[in-house]
Amino acid sequence: MKLTTLTVLASAVAPALAATYPITGDSVNCRSGPSTNYAVKKTYDKGHGVTITCQTSGTTVNGNSIWDKTSDGCYVSDYYVKTGVDGYVTGKCGSTSTCVAPKSNQATVDLIAEFEGFVDHVYTDATGHPTVGYGHLCSDSKCSGVKYPIPLSKANGKALLADDMKKFEKCITSMLKSKAVINLNQYGALVSWSFNMGCGAAQDSTLVKRLNNGENVNTVLSEELPKWVHGNGAVLPGLVRRRNAEIALAKKATSDKALPVKC
Template sequence: MKFAALAALASAVASANAYAITGDTVNCRSGPGTNYAVKKTYAKGHDVTLSCQTSGTTVNGNSIWDKTSDGCYVSDYYVKTGSNSYVTKKCSDTTTCAAPKSNQATVNLIAEYEGFVDHVYTDATGHPTVGYGHLCSNSKCSDVPYHIPLSQADGKKLLADDMKKYEKCITAMLTSKAVVNLNQYGALVSWAFNMGCGAAESSTLVKRLNAGENVNTVLSQELPKWVHGDGKVLPGLVRRRNAEIALAKTPTSDKALPVKC
């Protein structure tokens, strides 16, 4: 009887910590944000047990992400916890691993194709911009920590800071099957910087890398497909894709992915 009572108590505790998924098909990701790779999906009504919660990408006004017992993160917006606040402990480790820093060859490649302007100007979309395509937070670019007009050296430092977003999303979207050196990683970062993280994550290129295919084969076959604008082949994009492929094929012993934490 004592064993049965303990088992019933354990079951009750487990049920109390289990919460239903409210969305139809909800992605559980490798980190707390929509740029991270999808590890699995949950069907509506599936119960998940939370190991901890943390902050991440805001989804419909909710910035909390729940780490499930499966070891992946799901937006709290899609979990019926009955609260918009934390219902369990905060995660001590909010991400999988830090993204590798791009090498100087990658910074130089992106700088060459982005072009440099030392003063603040308004880009084609109406945003105040400076340096190698840095989008400023205001018309005076007061968020830039360097003297304007920018030197090219400071412009490249600013560019390296802007690249962190794309380093992070490339790292997050690739699985451990993608074994990538630092030059191949640089080619991927340049491509994502140019085309956007969302386009990169949904691409055949990333799917093939995550299937464990040879990196240089995939890049040589897939990058040349990303050369169109308004339905036309753009010579500038053709040159950039060729430069990215050349960088990827440049031998190096420096490893990038998968990251060892």
């Protein structure tokens, strides 16, 4: 789309004013990070004007992978914001792009794959979310954002899992501070947990706060992970087993370091 003459004139007459852009969808969620896996912080009505402070890449929504950080401090998919152009209209957000996230080890990949299981078609998981492959949570009931053909082959399912894990590796890396000294098995337990429960939930958790305070990692994981076993208000045996497996992985000795990383 091209900018209208009115918009161009307005920006020329009043360059000091921050531009606002209208929301094009009904009840559009603004999240704590640039992905549909992050917690919802605000909801915008259609036509509401938002000010974009920076933009970054994230979960693709209907072919658009740009996410806009608004002046409210949350992220909304650019697909739902009428900026007048198809690309970036402001600078890229740098808060989560300066640190390279460590790659999970094979034990972590195996743990996630085991508990997620593989389903080649779209189904509804125990907490009511449309899901496909190895636990890929979709943004709509048809999983239209998945770039691989559905039903998935196992090869494409694992490729999708690898794509999803990168988001949570980056998520864990960005939220933990220098006092959190984490080895690769402990890191894997955290990646599996956030993959399962969502990055937004992890970010706001007591678990992360305790790690950032410098508490013993295995003590924190042993005490906090068992709290994350509920779905729709009930204790789910599958989550109990998963949390126990994550704790066991974290306690497995390794000399491979993960965090902190130099940024």
